[in-house]
Amino acid sequence: MAEKHPDELALLSFVEEELDDAGRQEVSEHLVACRACSGQVRRLEAGRAALRASPLLELPSERRNEIMAVLRERRDPWRRFRPARRVLVVAAPVAAAACLVGVFVLAGTQLRGGGDDDESAGSALESSADERGEEGAPAAGQDAVTTVEKLDQPAGFVRAVQGPPADVVRLLRREGIEAEEEQDGSVRADARRADVEAALAGRPDGSVPVYVK
Amino acid sequence: MFTEMDADEVLVRRAQRGERYAFEQLVERHEQRLYTLAARVLGSREDAADAVQEALIRAWVSLPKFRGDARFSTWLYRIVVNAAHDVRAKRRERPVEEPPDPVDPRDRFAEQELSNELQRALDGLDENYRVAVVLYDVLGCSYAEIAEMTGVAEGTVKSRIFRGRSELAERLGTAVERTESYE
Numbered sequence: 092m093a094e095k096h097p098d099e100l101a102l103l104s105f106v107e108e109e110l111d112d113a114g115r116q117e118v119s120e121h122l123v124a125c126r127a128c129s130g131q132v133r134r135l136e137a138g139r140a141a142l143r144a145s146p147l148l149e150l151p152s153e154r155r156n157e158i159m160a161v162l163r164e165r166r167d168p169w170r171r172f173r174p175a176r177r178v179l180v181v182a183a184p185v186a187a188a189a190c191l192v193g194v195f196v197l198a199g200t201q202l203r204g205g206g207d208d209d210e211s212a213g214s215a216l217e218s219s220a221d222e223r224g225e226e227g228a229p230a231a232g233q234d235a236v237t238t239v240e241k242l243d244q245p246a247g248f249v250r251a252v253q254g255p256p257a258d259v260v261r262l263l264r265r266e267g268i269e270a271e272e273e274q275d276g277s278v279r280a281d282a283r284r285a286d287v288e289a290a291l292a293g294r295p296d297g298s299v300p301v302y303v304k
Numbered sequence: 305m306f307t308e309m310d311a312d313e314v315l316v317r318r319a320q321r322g323e324r325y326a327f328e329q330l331v332e333r334h335e336q337r338l339y340t341l342a343a344r345v346l347g348s349r350e351d352a353a354d355a356v357q358e359a360l361i362r363a364w365v366s367l368p369k370f371r372g373d374a375r376f377s378t379w380l381y382r383i384v385v386n387a388a389h390d391v392r393a394k395r396r397e398r399p400v401e402e403p404p405d406p407v408d409p410r411d412r413f414a415e416q417e418l419s420n421e422l423q424r425a426l427d428g429l430d431e432n433y434r435v436a437v438v439l440y441d442v443l444g445c446s447y448a449e450i451a452e453m454t455g456v457a458e459g460t461v462k463s464r465i466f467r468g469r470s471e472l473a474e475r476l477g478t479a480v481e482r483t484e485s486y487e
Contacts, residue, residue: 099466099467135470138472141472142437147340148340150335154353155335158357158360159328162324165361167322295324
């Protein structure tokens with residue numbers, strides 16, 4: 092038996108054929124004479140063979156569907172940035188208009204020489220907001236977005252999603268919802284709105300309007 | 305040539321733009337390997353499915369932070385290994401072992417695979433060894449990838465593979481004490 096045994100990393104490298112010629116030769120010569128190391132190499136090869144012969148496992152379809160449903164319910168991690176941008180777009184003009192009204196009211200009060208500036212301006216702003224059914228700039232922005240969306244929605248409209256329409260139809264049918272592509276490129280689904288919304292939850296916004304019958 | 309990694313990159317970029325459908329496609333591409341990793345590490349189908357679910361939720365939430373420094377699959381494997389570790393820790397906290405769920409007859413193949421001799425031998429290994437050999441020999445990860453995933457040096461990974469394989473062979477009874485020449 093050779094005097095010095097190769098260390099475990101050298102034996103693994105030998106089995107994995109990662110040694111250079113000189114290293115391989117050295118280990119080979121040792122293995123001829125060393126029963127312990129040659130047994131160790133056999134174990135490494137046997138362990139590798141057993142692991143590499145094992146097939147990949149299939150996630151049970153029921154659990155897979157559950158997992159996908161859970162994922163679809165999860166909030167879009169980017170979404171928290173989006174409403175802020177949308178609110179800003181709509182709220183900025185509203186806030187500017189409110190400020191302008193405030194300036195005019197203030198100016199009017201000053202011209203009238205009134206002493207209760209803050210109260211007058213405040214009530215004028217409130218009244219201005221009340222007329223629009225709003226309660227302040229940030230909330231007003233969100234309400235405005237909702238209102239615009241509601242006004243734009245034809246009857247039965249669910250949402251506009253990423254196309255093409257044929258893919259949307261397939262997606263809905265895969266979720267058990269009967270759907271058809273209309274000539275105008277929209278998709279009409281024969282199901283409850285809530286079910287269609289749930290089925291489309293994972294689909295990004297886009298240009299294909301989806302309606303329920 | 306358009307490789308599997310290229311396809312992942314394209315889908316990751318689309319998913320990072322908020323396309324859930326692209327993320328679902330990524331899940332479809334990797335779910336089998338993720339489930340295999342979790343099942344082989346945990347030795348239980350149910351726990352493995354829980355770990356995969358938890359890992360995919362974590363991946364979805366963390367996707368904006370994925371910079372592409374590592375392969376997407378490697379990034380997912382690391383999340384699955386961590387999720388499997390958490391599932392195992394929770395299982396240990398259970399005061400009374402829950403009875404196993406009835407076997408779904410449609411899933412007989414998976415059940416058979418998990419209960420076979422290899423899984424019993426894997427279950428007997430130290431968890432670090434088990435993770436290393438499954439990642440290296442079953443999923444084909446490199447030493448460097450495993451080192452990155454598990455937060456240890458490459459030398460430690462090799463040592464774990466060495467010990468994991470050796471012990472596995474002994475448990476399987478396949479170690480052969482022969483004196484054949486390697487010349």
